[in-house]
Amino acid sequence: MSVIKPERIKQLETDVKMNFQLGQEHKKVDKSHERFTMTVPSNSASNTYEWLGEMPGVNEWVGPRKLGNVQMFAYEVHNKSWEASVQVTEMEVMNNQLAGKYLNAQKLGQTIESHPAKLSFLALASGHLNTCYDGQNFFDTEHPVFANNDGTGAVTKVSNNDEGDDPDALAWFLLDTTDIIQPIVFQPRTSVRFMTNGRTDESEAFFMEKVIKFGADYYGNVGYGLWCKAYRSTKPLTAENIEKAYVEMTNWKANGGENLGVAPDLLVIPSLMKFDAAKILKSKFIDGTDNTLYDLLEVLESPKLNNVPK
Template sequence: MLINNQTLTSLAQGFNAAFLRGFGSVSPSWNQIAMLIPSTSDAENYGWMKDLPGMREWVGQRVYNNLEAATAQLRNKPWEHTIAVKRDHIEDDKLGIYSNLFAIQGEIVARHPDDLVWGLLPTGFSTRGFDGQYFFDTDHVGFNRAKQEVSWSNTQGGAAAPWFVADLSRSFMKPLIFQERKKAQFVPRTNPADPHVFDHAEFVFGADARYNAGFGFHQLAVGSKQGLDATNYEAARVSLASQFRTDGSPLGVKATHLIVGPSNEAAALELLNAERNAAGATNVWRGTAQLIVSPWLE
């Protein structure tokens, strides 16, 4: 193949089409557990405010709720994936393999937000959230029905494979954050006069993006490393539901999803699908949550 601007432009278009084919083959799953936060800067500040009291009867003047906020920051990170195509391969028309290679690149790039978000979840036992506590901790600040400040726990401890119970019913409020500054894009570098081409006799085609993942609302998830059984599952559900605002009204959190890795899939299926438990009694937890089996977990 004769190498000139026209052939290189055509080649880049073909590689881009293959990239998009692979990219489009992926159905992202990160949005099940993370809320999308569009970003317009190198970092975004998150002010985590105390929960608002519930509605009150309007008698006399309005009551102004003064919000207390602690500022925390999530900084965007740049990401890239690049493939080099040798000049000799272009000249000799040895390009058959590259179509599949760039489709695979597209798939890798499209799956990366899933890698980032789901990979973050199990680190919550040892990583601090925006309230300064470990995301899964025993002493988050909470309140009871009597309007008293109490310690609220969203972890059960343990040392087994982690599993999680979460409220994923809201699109605008999730346990995790996916903060997007720039979507992934395909970038060809095909100038024959480029110093890289002169020094290495190859053209490069890459994808780049800017985003990051972080911890969001700890109130929406309980993490456990205890064995997955009915007793521990019930305790996690009760913990989620036992949250109240400063005025004593319920926070309204409920367990909608059970999230496990492959090693806990059988236990989760039995817990959520079996008609009867091991003792032969009615399984009261049947159908009480949707199951997510994540390959990013143990």
């Protein structure tokens, strides 16, 4: 005969789920990645982003319509499964030792809701190691730009990765988030799901382990948008280096030579650079003279960038 009444188990499941949902709604859930990502839902095992090529420009209609050819790239992002779990033992239920488990359930909800932010910042931080739609790493020194707008002709190699001399230096990022396509793509296949294995005396899991398991999962991944929306630097965060990155980005050209119209508006930094960024971008005057970079950029800091791939 059961030592724990079924209604007690049902109430436990309700309480754990309620605490999980409280964690999902907690003010410390990290949604800061939404500032530089775009959400593209997925309905299969992966998404192929063929729309990430250059779009044809608008021409004056004189004579026959000019049929611009879009340079297409096959860039595929495969979805992955992500999960987080917590368990409650039979003795913890019997002895009413559940306060800590409820806190764990809240933390579980907060953690899995913050996971897209973790993935997005990691994608940004490791962009110099991962390829994007043009076959180069997202942050690279050899992005090809062609002389003709159909992707033919002479190639000019463009860099959006500025490496400093210190191999251990942390990176900072200058982004253009003003357009439809954002630097990072968040690709959800499913929403977060809460589950439990339940508990019956006939359950093999309960018989073998005497535990009731609760967990959450979702299916999805992150990928890269247009490389021209982002610039990475491991040089010191100074006014001179920010200005250099800004000018380079605004001068980038599309295939065929037309200016891309890149408009950097967001500086993403490790939280360790917070005070340096404030001095550069939030001071009206520097050494008694007008600061030309004052309020030029919004600053987004994250501790997730304090320890990143090299």
